[in-house]
Amino acid sequence: MSIDLHHGRVEMNHGSGGRAMAQLIDELFARQFANDYLAQGNDGAMLPAPAGRLVMSTDSHVVSPLFFPGGNIGSLSVHGTVNDVAMMGARPLYLAASFILEEGFPLADLLRIVESMAHAAAGAGVSIVTGDTKVVEKGKGDGVFITTTGVGVVRDGIILSGNLACPGDKVLLSGSIGEHGMAILSQREGLSFDTGIVSDSAPLNGLVEAMLDSGSRLRALRDPTRGGLATTLNELAKQSGVGMRLDEAAIPVCPAVSAACEFLGLDPCYIANEGKLVAICEPQDADRLLAAMRGHPLGQNAAIIGEVVDDRNGFIQMTTRMGGRRILDWLSGEPLPRIC
Amino acid sequence: MRYVDEFRDGDLARHLAAAIGSEAQGTRRYHLMEFCGGHTHAISRYGLGDLLPPSVHMIHGPGCPVCVLPIGRIDQAIRLALEHRVTLCSYGDCLRVPASLGLSLLKAKAQGADVRMVYAVTDALELARQNSERQVVFLAIGFETTTPPTAVAVQQAAASGLKNFSVLCNHVLTPAAMHAILASPAGVRLDGFIGPAHVSTVIGSRPYEPFARDHGKPVVIAGFEPLDVMQAVLMLVRQINTGRAEVENEFTRAVTPEGNLKAQAIVNEVFELRDGFEWRGLGSLPKSALKLRPRYADFDAEARFGVGYVPVPDNKACECGAILRGEKRPQDCRIFGTACTPDRPVGSCMVSAEGACAAHYTYGRFQGPATTVAREEMQ
Ligand code: SF4
Numbered sequence A: 001m002s003i004d005l006h007h008g009r010v011e012m013n014h015g016s017g018g019r020a021m022a023q024l025i026d027e028l029f030a031r032q033f034a035n036d037y038l039a040q041g042n043d044g045a046m047l048p049a050p051a052g053r054l055v056m057s058t059d060s061h062v063v064s065p066l067f068f069p070g071g072n073i074g075s076l077s078v079h080g081t082v083n084d085v086a087m088m089g090a091r092p093l094y095l096a097a098s099f100i101l102e103e104g105f106p107l108a109d110l111l112r113i114v115e116s117m118a119h120a121a122a123g124a125g126v127s128i129v130t131g132d133t134k135v136v137e138k139g140k141g142d143g144v145f146i147t148t149t150g151v152g153v154v155r156d157g158i159i160l161s162g163n164l165a166c167p168g169d170k171v172l173l174s175g176s177i178g179e180h181g182m183a184i185l186s187q188r189e190g191l192s193f194d195t196g197i198v199s200d201s202a203p204l205n206g207l208v209e210a211m212l213d214s215g216s217r218l219r220a221l222r223d224p225t226r227g228g229l230a231t232t233l234n235e236l237a238k239q240s241g242v243g244m245r246l247d248e249a250a251i252p253v254c255p256a257v258s259a260a261c262e263f264l265g266l267d268p269c270y271i272a273n274e275g276k277l278v279a280i281c282e283p284q285d286a287d288r289l290l291a292a293m294r295g296h297p298l299g300q301n302a303a304i305i306g307e308v309v310d311d312r313n314g315f316i317q318m319t320t321r322m323g324g325r326r327i328l329d330w331l332s333g334e335p336l337p338r339i340c
Numbered sequence B: 001m002r003y004v005d006e007f008r009d010g011d012l013a014r015h016l017a018a019a020i021g022s023e024a025q026g027t028r029r030y031h032l033m034e035f036c037g038g039h040t041h042a043i044s045r046y047g048l049g050d051l052l053p054p055s056v057h058m059i060h061g062p063g064c065p066v067c068v069l070p071i072g073r074i075d076q077a078i079r080l081a082l083e084h085r086v087t088l089c090s091y092g093d094c095l096r097v098p099a100s101l102g103l104s105l106l107k108a109k110a111q112g113a114d115v116r117m118v119y120a121v122t123d124a125l126e127l128a129r130q131n132s133e134r135q136v137v138f139l140a141i142g143f144e145t146t147t148p149p150t151a152v153a154v155q156q157a158a159a160s161g162l163k164n165f166s167v168l169c170n171h172v173l174t175p176a177a178m179h180a181i182l183a184s185p186a187g188v189r190l191d192g193f194i195g196p197a198h199v200s201t202v203i204g205s206r207p208y209e210p211f212a213r214d215h216g217k218p219v220v221i222a223g224f225e226p227l228d229v230m231q232a233v234l235m236l237v238r239q240i241n242t243g244r245a246e247v248e249n250e251f252t253r254a255v256t257p258e259g260n261l262k263a264q265a266i267v268n269e270v271f272e273l274r275d276g277f278e279w280r281g282l283g284s285l286p287k288s289a290l291k292l293r294p295r296y297a298d299f300d301a302e303a304r305f306g307v308g309y310v311p312v313p314d315n316k317a318c319e320c321g322a323i324l325r326g327e328k329r330p331q332d333c334r335i336f337g338t339a340c341t342p343d344r345p346v347g348s349c350m351v352s353a354e355g356a357c358a359a360h361y362t363y364g365r366f367q368g369p370a371t372t373v374a375r376e377e378m379q
Helices: A019-033 A073-086 A107-124 A179-187 A205-213 A228-240 A255-264 A283-294 B002-007 B010-023 B037-045 B071-082 B092-096 B105-110 B121-130 B147-159 B174-182 B185-189 B197-203 B206-213 B226-241 B261-270 B294-299 B301-305 B320-324 B356-364
Strands: A053-061 A090-102 A127-136 A144-154 A170-173 A218-222 A243-247 A278-281 A303-309 A316-319 A325-327 B030-036 B056-063 B087-090 B114-117 B136-142 B165-171 B192-196 B219-222 B247-249 B271-273 B276-279 B283-286 B290-292
Touching (some): A019 A127, A073 A107, A073 A144, A073 A205, A090 A107, A090 A205, A107 A127, A179 A255, B030 B174, B037 B056, B037 B192, B056 B320, B071 B087, B071 B105, B071 B136, B071 B165, B087 B092, B105 B114, B121 B147, B121 B165, B136 B147, B147 B165, B147 B261, B165 B290, B174 B185, B174 B197, B192 B226, B197 B206, B197 B219, B197 B261, B206 B219, B219 B226, B294 B301, B320 B356
Parallel strands (some): A090 A127, A243 A316, B030 B192, B087 B136, B136 B165, B192 B219, B219 B247
Antiparallel strands (some): A090 A144, A170 A278, A218 A278, A243 A303, B271 B290
């Protein structure tokens, strides 16, 4: 008898290594992720070694709620790791996925999550080649946790690193900020307001390929996920020992996000993104890079938002829309809605 | 959606800045106090200081509810949580304010106290309803804007005979603080006030009239958008130039002379004036804060648990008091940005985003002189 994926629930024996676990793997994971490497059915996947340098990255995903406008923890877990690999200038090839499931979790929800992982992997051109499943007792997990690990290969001559930014370099952003974090926040209990905001969760490897193809001399790429644009820029500045000057008016923010931020007293520069990247490039190549980004569907709203400057304090200084100056500082504490 | 863009229009800001620049006389000084932390935050976040001529000085006022709460008040909440084992609910910022013995509500939580962050008093009320075996105390802070919701919660708790909900009341009054400022040396030097819009929608514009009439200080009530602030500065400069001292209203959208009578009636039904209340920086001010009326004594956490207020002096190095009185600027504090940062606040003004020190640290510290005081000096 096959597993009832529509009404069943995760049970302890789905993680205990017995027949129930084998069945769950066969009927759910292997069927959805189907590829030759996974079909080997071994403890590990045997992969052809690509020529060149490899990039490897891993990320654990815990998100509440598990389903949000524009995606769910499954698609997010694929995009997150694909993007981390892509930010190194690499083409992601393979993913490993580990699931920690909570006893009692509806299999129908798990199916939706796994389906969207498979869909996201296909969209990003990567294969999920190996995986693992564990089940924890009810109350000891939060539905599903997913850890993904990715491997990619870097083309010759490309070296991207957060410590390479130099004064004079331009700072580019691939599109409007804050959508993922706001989509999540608008779903959270206690903050339920309907904003119509959809997560920007997307695989950025295609956009990165287009940027590399343009031949622009890139110094660093980074995706501004947790902590948002502000955190990413501060990290880059710190790593490179430089400061930055930004123009707030150049930073794209969609009206719904800016209205929701205004309402909650939040700054979009600190809100998470899952389908945006920041690029630092040599000044002469900035326009060429911008054109390449805008030519890709995920970079249509790309903009040059500022430049790298010499600053021993490492300040990210921004000219506000009003024309005054401020710092875009590291986050302190949790970005919580203002009280009064 | 249009609202935000309308009020963020950079061209309008430049226009207002040009008007202020041409109308402010270079030969005199304009010392303007923005009373409210909401304005302090807007000025720092949008870098509005850069748009003002050198003759216009913005001075931060005491209108930050977390900042003006003295240490002894946080201590009371901590005692309730640690010794009386209540479920103590408050707004996020309150949890981080440093208290006695190196504690804060967050640190008390780490020691096992049941401390919860809530977004509104209604969350605390709900928690009490759902956990009848727990005593739930709401640490109520804030000026006149947050008082009506607390009053409504107390009325609801009373109506439903809730036995496990009470309020540690620290609601304070804006006009009382403004009177105290005017009686201080920094207040005498002030040329005008920007008054808080949200508070004024509740209390109306009339309570500000004595400041204009008796003290000769113009007041312009303004909203919290950057353009509101710029407009208010322009209106103040114009009043000062023509020798007027009036209460004007930039925020015509919702402020009336009488304010919100219904909200006032609810507040009045639940609360009465305290004889005196200690403010951080301003000292003990008569009739400057509220307490629950005797008929609601059951919902008064101070009475129910017998936790009295014990005054505690501020940290020796901390200049919060002088900053809250408008006498000093954040960068005048020796430990600003070194021993005291938003991640490790020493004083309350570094905690809330509306505190003068936090606002200056977060948005404006690229301007200040580099501080060289070693971190160790503090410890
Ligand atoms: S920097 Fe810290 S210690 Fe100094 S006045 Fe501000 S809050 Fe108080």
